[in-house]
Amino acid sequence: MLNTRLEAVKDVTASLREFETAMDEALIKGFALGSEMIRARQKAKLAxxxxxxxxxxxxxxLSCITEGRExxxxxxxxxxEVRSYLGLDVLATGDAGKPPKSPMVPAMDAGAPARLRIA
Structure with missing residues (x-):
């Protein structure tokens, strides 16, 4: 049963990563389209x-895609949380540098000294 759950978590994780990548690509292509539309209008000297x-x-x-990404x-x-419930926390994969829950609170590494940046 553990192997079945492990396989299920791996499959869902792979699908989720593919979906996240596709959404990022859609945003990249959408922003490129918007930029190109503006450049083309300017190049053609249109109002x-x-x-x-x-x-x-x-x-x-793009706004809808951004909301979907969220x-x-x-x-x-x-x-x-489901993975944790299944007792499979050790399978946590992905980017090591996750952003903090609040964008106003800087992410800190356990061994790194705290730094305050003022923009």
Missing amino acids: AAVGQDALQNVIKA RTVESHEQLA
Whole structure:
């Protein structure tokens, strides 16, 4: 039974990472599209109003993808709780440098001295 659970966690983790990567790629491509739309309009020496509706729709789509990405991050945290519930915490994989829960609180390594940065 442990091997079955272990395999399930690995499969879900792989799918989640693929999904996160796809969402990042969608954002990258969407921002590139929006930028290219603006550059093309400027290059053609067209008024700012030309293509504005289409640009706004691309920006709205990016907003939806960004919101979906946030939901995915939340599901990642929730799935970590499931993994913990199954007693498989040692399988934690991924980026070592996770951001803090609050963006206002700097992430700190256990052995690193605390530094205050003022922008």
